Amino acid sequence: MASPPDTSKTTKLERYNSYIRRVNNTKLLAASSKLLFRVTLLVALVLIFFFTLNYPPLSDNPHHIHTTQNFLSSAFYGGGNNWEKKVRHSSTPHRPNGFSVLVTGAAGFVGTHCSLALKKRGDGVLGLDNFNSYYDPSLKRARQNLLAKHQIFVVEGDLNEAELLSKLFDIVPFSHVLHLAAQAGVRYAMQNPQSYVSSNVAGFVNLLEIAKAADPQPSIVWASSSSVYGLNTQNPFSESHRTDQPASLYAATKKAGEEIAHTYNHIYGLSITGLRFFTVYGPWGRPDMAYFFFTKDILQGKPINIYQTQDDKEVARDFTYIDDVVKGCVGALDTAQKSTGSGGKKRAPAQLRIYNLGNTSPVTVGKLVSILESLLNVKAKKHVIKMPRNGDVPYTHANVSLAFKDFGYKPTTDLATGLRKFVKWYRFLYTTHKEEVEGQV
Numbered sequence: 001m002a003s004p005p006d007t008s009k010t011t012k013l014e015r016y017n018s019y020i021r022r023v024n025n026t027k028l029l030a031a032s033s034k035l036l037f038r039v040t041l042l043v044a045l046v047l048i049f050f051f052t053l054n055y056p057p058l059s060d061n062p063h064h065i066h067t068t069q070n071f072l073s074s075a076f077y078g079g080g081n082n083w084e085k086k087v088r089h090s091s092t093p094h095r096p097n098g099f100s101v102l103v104t105g106a107a108g109f110v111g112t113h114c115s116l117a118l119k120k121r122g123d124g125v126l127g128l129d130n131f132n133s134y135y136d137p138s139l140k141r142a143r144q145n146l147l148a149k150h151q152i153f154v155v156e157g158d159l160n161e162a163e164l165l166s167k168l169f170d171i172v173p174f175s176h177v178l179h180l181a182a183q184a185g186v187r188y189a190m191q192n193p194q195s196y197v198s199s200n201v202a203g204f205v206n207l208l209e210i211a212k213a214a215d216p217q218p219s220i221v222w223a224s225s226s227s228v229y230g231l232n233t234q235n236p237f238s239e240s241h242r243t244d245q246p247a248s249l250y251a252a253t254k255k256a257g258e259e260i261a262h263t264y265n266h267i268y269g270l271s272i273t274g275l276r277f278f279t280v281y282g283p284w285g286r287p288d289m290a291y292f293f294f295t296k297d298i299l300q301g302k303p304i305n306i307y308q309t310q311d312d313k314e315v316a317r318d319f320t321y322i323d324d325v326v327k328g329c330v331g332a333l334d335t336a337q338k339s340t341g342s343g344g345k346k347r348a349p350a351q352l353r354i355y356n357l358g359n360t361s362p363v364t365v366g367k368l369v370s371i372l373e374s375l376l377n378v379k380a381k382k383h384v385i386k387m388p389r390n391g392d393v394p395y396t397h398a399n400v401s402l403a404f405k406d407f408g409y410k411p412t413t414d415l416a417t418g419l420r421k422f423v424k425w426y427r428f429l430y431t432t433h434k435e436e437v438e439g440q441v
């Protein structure tokens with residue numbers, strides 16, 4: 001007969017094991033509490049660091065542009081079926097052979113108008129914008145709401161967030177990128193030079209790096225600037241004229257962008273088209289631009305400065321109405337050839353273009369003010385002063401025959417007509433007729 005199991009031994013062993021388990025559990029508990037405490041401390045420190053980084057607010061520190069959202073957005077973009085669904089839905093075309101376009105700077109002035117125009121004709125449009133505080137972010141939010149009403153989703157993030165951009169290209173095989181995100185403004189470059197380098201140079205390179213590695217590679221259309229003509233004295237400005245004498249850092253970074261575009265076209269076969277915009281204005285415009293803040297100041301009875309050249313000549317600009325510029329952007333997208341590379345390798349030479357998008361008839365700033373006076377029915381308090389030496393050029397004047405030849409670009413809006421539309425929008429915006437404002441675009 002088999003002897004019964006030695007229960008006394010088993011019981012001792014079990015008791016011992018259970019003792020060891022209890023000791024281990026206690027140690028584990030102590031260790032995990034310590035770990036939890038450290039992790040919590042670390043998270044708290046990281047949060048304090050980021051929130052401290054974004055203070056003081058812009059009004060206290062004009063050299064800092066807020067992009068708090070960037071950190072927050074990059075923490076969230078990694079996941080979420082809902083987020084991916086919105087990205088896919090927004091960028092899916094709704095016409096045969098429609099484009100799938102990533103519009104950077106979509107909550108900006110030109111970005112909003114172009115996004116709406118593309119969506120309207122059935123292209124898929126996904127926006128990207130960092131909603132920085134260079135000018136009133138609530139205007140950007142209003143534009144974002146307008147885009148949302150038209151089923152355009154704007155991803156909140158910065159051009160320099162490589163992981164975010166890669167993720168977007170992983171989700172969507174974009175056929176085109178309309179790259180309008182930039183640090184704009186000629187005179188602000190003296191206050192915050194680094195923001196120009198960060199957006200217009202580093203951000204552009206980051207975007208091109210992602211685009212060259214994408215499969216398929218998208219065709220790229222991007223915003224350069226009339227300011228690249230700098231000290232050029234040949235008139236009207238043609239694409240073949242000198243652009244190696246920029247008068248501002250803004251202009252220099254846009255010119256750098258044109259050279260960078262050449263490099264990525266040459267090495268990787270990216271199809272790239274640069275558009276030199278000439279002082280674009282209109283509804284939903286930028287409050288940092290003269291026509292916009294002149295309107296505000298005239299209505300508030302505040303004085304405005306009208307610049308003159310050092311030799312007392314009037315300053316003039318080839319002011320270009322937004323609808324004309326949108327037509328130019330769409331024309332450039334429609335005629336952009338496919339990129340020729342894949343997997344980061346060039347297969348054949350690719351298209352590289354540059355065009356002026358101007359109005360072809362410069363108007364003096366004095367004339368701009370007198371048009372505003374009659375539209376607003378208020379006399380401006382004018383201070384005529386010498387143009388500060390801050391990067392401004394005395395005049396701009398576009399020759400657009402190249403854009404006309406290649407995609408039928410033909411501006412049709414004179415300054416008085418365009419300003420009338422702007423003033424109508426401006427009055428609505430500031431008298432809370434939001435619905436009507438949104439109906440205008």
Ligand SMILES: O=C(O)[C@H]1O[C@H](OP(=O)(O)OP(=O)(O)OC[C@H]2O[C@@H](n3ccc(=O)[nH]c3=O)[C@H](O)[C@@H]2O)[C@H](O)[C@@H](O)[C@H]1O
Pocket residue numbers: 184185186224225226227277278279280288289290291304305306307315316317365387392
């Ligand atoms: O074509 C471009 O590539 C650029 O266009 C725009 O720059 P600019 O042509 O300088 O426009 P904007 O500031 O509206 O000044 C208009 C006129 O008012 C004069 N001006 C300005 C301010 C002032 O207080 N007084 C004044 O006379 C001033 O001397 C100028 O003659 C965009 O902002 C820029 O981002 C870029 O896109």
